[in-house]
Amino acid sequence: MTEAPSPLASDAPDGLNSILLLFICLIGVITFCTLIALLGSGMAKRRGRRKTRAEWLGGxxxxxxxxxxxxxxWGAxxxxxxESDTMREACAKARGPEQAAQVDRYSARYLPLRFTCRIDEGGSYDAAVPGYVNPAMGIAFVLAIATGAVSVVARDQNRPTSPTVTRGR
Structure with a gap:
């Protein structure tokens, strides 16, 4: 039984799907700029008063x-x-020229980011993506989820629990 190819992996002839990575980077830059603008506008809007714990955690x-x-x-x-020449150099840097000479193809994974040198004997090893990128990305993601959740809880605790009843004339 063969495994279905993952949409998060590429086995293109050169091991990369540059169009997909370019699209991912473009969307990432747009999202990054939007979030920075949102953060800046939120800080400017609340300038006159002291920020609550929920606002700090949200930021x-x-x-x-x-x-x-x-x-x-950065990793993408x-x-x-x-490029073809750079791929072999990256494989040589990771394991040495002897192993790089045995590499017959390359593959890339997009989550987690990974550039893999595949050896014709059936083995493989990772190269090119700096070793700190995936762990740091994971830590930042967990921090984002944790502080976002605590921010929502803190915001909900500051709301009044009983609805205010307004009486008409």
Whole structure:
């Protein structure tokens, strides 16, 4: 039974799907800029009064999302700008020229970001994406989820629990 190809992996002849990575990076840059603008407008709007704990946590969550996106784009750019010559060099840097000589194809994964050198004997190893990108991206993502959730809880705790009854004349 063969495994269905994952939409998060590429086995193109050169191991990359540059169009997909370019699209991902473009959407990431647009989202990053939008979130930074949203964060800036939120800070400017609340200038005259003291911010609540929920607002601070919401801002931290937005910053963590921005960090996650920026790290993903950084790693994706490392994978996207690989060319045939650079791919072999990246494989040689990761394991040495002897192993790089045995590489017969390349593949890329987009979540987590990974550039893999496949050896004709059946083995493989990762290269090109800096080692800190995926762990840092994971930490920033968890921080974003945690602070976002705590922000929502803190915001809900500040709301009155009983509805105000308004009487007409």
């Amino acid at each position: 931290i969550a937005l910053l963590a999302v921005c960090a996650t996106i920026a790290l993903y784009i 750019l490392h994978v996207m700008f690989m």
